[in-house]
Amino acid sequence: MKILPALAFLATPALAEVPVLNVLTYDSFTAEWGPGPAIAKGFEATCACKVNYIAAGDGGAILSRLKMEGAGSEADVALGLDTSLVEAARATGLFAPIAAQPNTLPVPFADTEFQPYDWGWFAFVHLKSLENPPANFKALAASDLKIVIQDPRSSTPGLGLVMWVKAAYGDEAGSVWKDLADNIVTVTPGWDEAYGLFLKGEADMVLSYTTSPAYHLIAENDDTKTAALFDEGHYMQVEVAGKLKAAPNPELADAFLAYLAGTEAQSVIPTTNWMYPAQSAPLPQGFETLIQPAKSLLLSPTEAEALRQKAIEEWQAALAQ
Amino acid sequence: MASGARAVSLAVAGLVAAPLAALALQSGLTLRAADGAALRFTVTQAALSALISCALAVPLARALMRRRFPGRGLLLTALGAPFLLPTVVAVLGIITVYGRSGWFSTAQGQPLPLYGLTGVLLANVFFNLSLATRILCQGWHRIPSEHLRLAASLNLPPWSRFRHVEAPMLRAFLPGALLAVFLICLNSFVIALTLGGGPGATTVELAIYQALRFDFDPGHAAALAMVQAGLASVAVLVAARFALPEPGAGLDLPAPPQRQGRLVDGLVIGAASVFLALPLAAVLIEGLPALASLPAQVWPAAGRSVATALASAALAVLAALPLSLAAARGSRWAELSAMWPMVASGLVLGTGWFLILRPLVRPEEVALPVTMLANALMALPFVTRMLLPEVRRLLLDYDRLARALGLRGLARLRYLTLPRLSRPLGLGAGIAAALSMGDLGTIALFADQTQATLPLVIQRLAGAYRMEAAAGAALVLVTLSFALFALFDLGGRHGAK
Incomplete structure (x- = not known):
């Protein structure tokens, strides 16, 4: 199987000395038309690090993957669970407490481990x-x-x-x-x-x-x-992100979650994920026509x-x- | 059993059993009350689909093999096309034609009742009619032309001709065709649910998906996979019991064309072509406008899909050949182990391997090799099904001669086995490549965003409202699958002469 080493080479991040933040998320977040690329680029400009998305199929797949990997997961952040999965995710005991970020959801939402990023x-x-x-x-x-x-x-x-x-x-x-x-x-x-x-x-x-x-x-x-x-x-569907207890880069994970709550990342959400931002960010023209x-x-x-x-x-x- | 076949047999059994064991170890085997209903629906729709597909395939294959007309070779290859469609694309194609706002409903002025068992069967027959027909065409090809000449010179009426000449061949080939369609429909998930009209149309495969993706109960998934394994094994054994060895041997002289039944044959071929071509035309019409502006991700993904498909096809054929040879020599074990991968869908194999490999390597590093291997395994039962009747025939016709001549080892492979089997090998490799092109189950677990295959990109596009781009990418996928299939199939048929 000659292609194996070649693939391994391709998959290894080239910049070994720069810390890599691994974000486990769903497929469509990482697509070229999704919010992933812009958010990674924006965060990389502030962190002297590299963002690597690990794509699982959907919210359910993120949770199964975390359960399969347990504490051995190399992910720092899991992004893309929704409120119907949050309790099951909490029950894994894999998530760490995070600093609360304010949000502007239409119903009060506060959680010690999960931070909403859109809804x-x-x-x-x-x-x-x-x-x-x-x-x-x-x-x-x-x-x-x-x-x-x-x-x-x-x-x-x-x-x-x-x-x-x-x-x-x-x-x-x-x-x-x-x-x-x-x-x-x-x-x-x-x-x-x-x-x-x-x-x-x-x-x-x-x-x-x-x-x-x-x-x-x-x-x-x-x-x-x-x-x-x-x-x-x-x-409502509220999509959340959380930090893994076993995160190899816990400070980077905290910084990423803070960036995710900021205006720059939040203003990417409406026209890439086609959801409302979790913080008051300017909405693009056209959203005012929605019910x-x-x-x-x-x-x-x-x-x-x-x-x-x-x-x-x-x-x-x-x-x- | 030859040692090569034994090694392949063991490898296949291990590659299937290990992931099941890994899943079972996670949470223990469990079954639930709701599984009974899913099981009943799964078997009902699979059995009905197999019966209908094969009942229609008999007159179609017969007509195709009795007639010579311009474009016949092309039509035979094009028959493979529906089978190559990714299920989601095929379902949308069928809906464009037969749906509530589809071509038929519009022409008729009122919506057709598509959703329900009707829709499931329609889609399954659309998918599998071509596969069953291709298997039966092989059978007709194998009727010694002496029998046809004799029947013609005796002026046998159609019924006697059918009873004495064609029925024995059908007895040898029909169980294999029924089995192949049944096994494919056993794994049906998107078709059954989307066209089934409600949760009553739940298949075991959906329950497996739910167990792995939503409930994370791998033991439940493993138990369900084993139930499917049991079903598949029963089907294999029943088919083996009914299939009789074919009679007689021929000299492959061309049979004289027949005058009888030309009109009927023409109608059968015409009707089947329309039935199969309409949803394909729908896929083409929807996909064409988006072709010019496809997202950049599509092309490298297409390259990865083709490379994986080629490797899977090669592996599947390499494994199927020794297993079929051993099975034809009477090894029930070889035959069963070739059917074994039927127990597990790509999702089950993928999840099991993920659990095994995860502590050893990063999943992304092995995404494509694992996908290639899983797809080869999934294709193995079908390739073996294609090969087995022909291998039996080969042994019957030439085994004694080859032994008498002392033809063995590589020389026997090169001068006897490969040339005589070139046709089913080509068809089998084509089907394996096509199955691999459409697979989504394994790759979704392992790949990161730089390794997506084409079906994964299509799913991402459709999941982001970009249905037109998805239709365009689907057209690329279908075209590539079909090109690969045609390449192998025509190559095999060319090599046969």
């Missing part, structure tokens, strides 16, 4: 031409509208939707899902399949984020899409962890028939 409201995205968009889950269930959603067992937005219904309806969640069953065209394993189906016209609405229309408006100059405002409130939910729903990490299994089972029981 968004889940919402059903539809074409502006859709007549009488529903104003809540019950109106949606009563309508003939067709929706595509994601599977909560394999996708974080899918899990977010299950938590949304649970947070809004509590014990009634099961019956809400039963009523929604005939509106659901299909359930996809990930966000991208569902969004692709919606763009192809397979459904009237897709579960995504209130910020999704901003992508089409800003990147594609297409203002035909919007999101439906639900009066039960909108469930602004009056009420935000978010279960605390402990509540979310306690409810997750039961909420998924309710969802499954209501839809599997």
